[in-house]
Amino acid sequence: MPDLRTSLHLDMLSRSRRENSFPKRIFWAFRRSLVRPLYGLEWGDPDIVPPLQFIRDRYVLPYVNAQHKAVEVGPGGGRWTRYLLGFETLYAVDYHRELLDELKRNFGRHRNVRFIENNGTDFPGIDGNSIDYLFSFGTFVHLEFNLIEAYLLAIKPIMKPGANIVIQYSDKTKIMAQLNDGFSENTPEKMREAVRAAGYRALEEDTTSLWHSSVIRFTI
Numbered sequence: 001m002p003d004l005r006t007s008l009h010l011d012m013l014s015r016s017r018r019e020n021s022f023p024k025r026i027f028w029a030f031r032r033s034l035v036r037p038l039y040g041l042e043w044g045d046p047d048i049v050p051p052l053q054f055i056r057d058r059y060v061l062p063y064v065n066a067q068h069k070a071v072e073v074g075p076g077g078g079r080w081t082r083y084l085l086g087f088e089t090l091y092a093v094d095y096h097r098e099l100l101d102e103l104k105r106n107f108g109r110h111r112n113v114r115f116i117e118n119n120g121t122d123f124p125g126i127d128g129n130s131i132d133y134l135f136s137f138g139t140f141v142h143l144e145f146n147l148i149e150a151y152l153l154a155i156k157p158i159m160k161p162g163a164n165i166v167i168q169y170s171d172k173t174k175i176m177a178q179l180n181d182g183f184s185e186n187t188p189e190k191m192r193e194a195v196r197a198a199g200y201r202a203l204e205e206d207t208t209s210l211w212h213s214s215v216i217r218f219t220i
């Protein structure tokens with residue numbers, strides 16, 4: 001612990017004044033205005049927000065493998081797609097053409113990303129028994145439960161045995177989900193039961209890190 005003669009605090013103050021000087025603020029404002037932000041970062045950047053960082057580090061990055069094929073359901077602007085580019089093939093599956101167009105603007109240059117418009121719960125053009133990892137964040141939280149059940153049935157045939165499926169869903173046991181009308185009626189108990197009823201085996205659950213939702217990882 002520095003003693004009372006330390007210059008630590010005065011040094012920190014002058015560093016902050018230097019970093020926030022008027023010319024520096026103009027420079028950063030100009031730079032920010034040149035870069036088009038990724039759609040979705042307004043809900044939190046997984047590079048910056050600790051609970052999302054945790055989801056990225058525990059449920060996404062350890063599974064990225066250059067020999068494996070992956071699916072992302074509801075990629076939006078690509079907030080999470082950024083971390084999935086290391087797969088041999090990434091199928092980005094979205095119901096809305098406009099959202100897929102937005103994703104293409106951001107990631108169209110990546111030859112290993114295939115953009116697939118679906119009919120809400122299906123995987124057109126994806127071979128059976130071919131997928132090692134499936135991820136979805138920010139999408140199942142809004143899906144009605146009958147659509148979630150339909151998705152669970154549709155996911156199964158495209159996955160390889162032992163594959164990992166990671167889905168974030170609405171958790172109405174949490175106050176922040178109860179206050180959000182856009183979040184569907186779901187709970188860890190309901191989700192766990194739907195996963196089991198569809199013939200999967202739950203491997204891991206996170207019901208505490210996120211403030212309005214929970215995450216389940218399961219396999220066939």
Ligand SMILES: C[S@@+](CC[C@H](N)C(=O)[O-])C[C@H]1O[C@@H](n2cnc3c(N)ncnc32)[C@H](O)[C@@H]1O
Pocket residue numbers: 039040041073074075076077078079080093094095096099118119120121136137138139143147
């Ligand atoms: C709120 S955004 C989340 C985007 C992104 N995953 C994120 O976390 O930033 C929801 C995304 O799911 C897509 N979506 C909505 N319903 C869908 C469905 N039934 N099947 C696939 N995608 C769907 C939307 O078009 C949109 O891209």
